[in-house]
Amino acid sequence: MADGIRQDALTERAYEAVKAMVMDHEIAPGARVSIEGLARRLDVSATPIREALARLESDGLVVKRPNAGYRATDLLDREALTDLFEMRLLLEPRAASLAAENASDDDLRQLQSLVDEMQRHPDTGAGYAVYRRFALLDQEFHEVLARAAYRPLLADAVTRLHAHLHLFRLTSAPGAAATTIDEHERILDAVVRRDPDKAAEAMAAHLRSSRVRHRPHDRAQRPPGGRGAAR
Numbered sequence: 001m002a003d004g005i006r007q008d009a010l011t012e013r014a015y016e017a018v019k020a021m022v023m024d025h026e027i028a029p030g031a032r033v034s035i036e037g038l039a040r041r042l043d044v045s046a047t048p049i050r051e052a053l054a055r056l057e058s059d060g061l062v063v064k065r066p067n068a069g070y071r072a073t074d075l076l077d078r079e080a081l082t083d084l085f086e087m088r089l090l091l092e093p094r095a096a097s098l099a100a101e102n103a104s105d106d107d108l109r110q111l112q113s114l115v116d117e118m119q120r121h122p123d124t125g126a127g128y129a130v131y132r133r134f135a136l137l138d139q140e141f142h143e144v145l146a147r148a149a150y151r152p153l154l155a156d157a158v159t160r161l162h163a164h165l166h167l168f169r170l171t172s173a174p175g176a177a178a179t180t181i182d183e184h185e186r187i188l189d190a191v192v193r194r195d196p197d198k199a200a201e202a203m204a205a206h207l208r209s210s211r212v213r214h215r216p217h218d219r220a221q222r223p224p225g226g227r228g229a230a231r
Contacts, residue, residue: 010044015052016129017042022061022072023128023169033062033070060167076167084164085211089204091158092142096187096203097196098149107148111188114141115181122177134177139165141184145191170214183209 018038021027038049053070056062062070099107114137121133139162146158183206190198 007048010048011051011055014038014042014044014048015055016132018049018052019056019059019061020128020132022056023166025169027072029072029075029169031072032068033072035069060164073167075169076164081168081214082211084161085207085214087161088158089207091154091161092146092207093200093203095146095149095151095154095158096191096199098151098154099145100191100194100196100199102150103148103191107144108188108192110144111141111148111191114144115184115188118177118181118184138180138184145187148191168214176213179209179213180206 035049039046118137146155187202190202
């Protein structure tokens with residue numbers, strides 16, 4: 001049992017470390033991923049590296065080529081990002097509207113808890129390892145809100161769309177954390193007040209604002225002290 005727990009911990013550490021390298025372009029888009037090189041760098045055996053890469057393949061961040069090993073996926077372009085946000089604008093305002101009608105008290109408490117925790121984890125810092133916690137909380141807020149609509153197919157569609165966001169290696173402008181939290185608070189306030197129209201409007205405004213903030217991760221264009229991806 002202890003060996004299994006240790007192996008799981010090594011795999012998790014390897015997964016987060018390699019994911020950060022991909023997100024921060026230490027492993028460039030399209031570049032080959034060396035299992036042996038990563039094992040040496042992280043001071044682990046090849047096994048947790050292989051397990052981490054299998055997880056990253058399911059995330060869409062690396063691809064495995066027959067007889068050629070892994071490589072980092074290429075970045076998706078601005079047109080694809082625009083398409084993604086157009087789909088979000090179709091689905092998430094409706095989810096917010098339905099959540100205003102259907103959310104339980106437990107749903108509301110969970111949403112408030114997520115906003116509170118985001119305030120304690122600002123996305124300051126230029127690297128994925130720093131901003132990842134804020135980005136995960138951000139994603140969870142959207143997915144909990146969608147589930148609070150109590151329309152399973154709608155919630156599943158929102159979750160699937162969010163799964164594509166990291167494929168863009170997104171970054172956002174300095175100060176995005178405070179703006180994102182303010183926008184989430186406006187959405188939550190409308191849901192708490194059971195105002196479907198205001199909830200939909202607040203979500204649509206948030207997504208339009210987020211679409212402006214987002215851009216494909218490009219180190220040449222990234223501002224000094226850039227922040228993490230707020231959604």
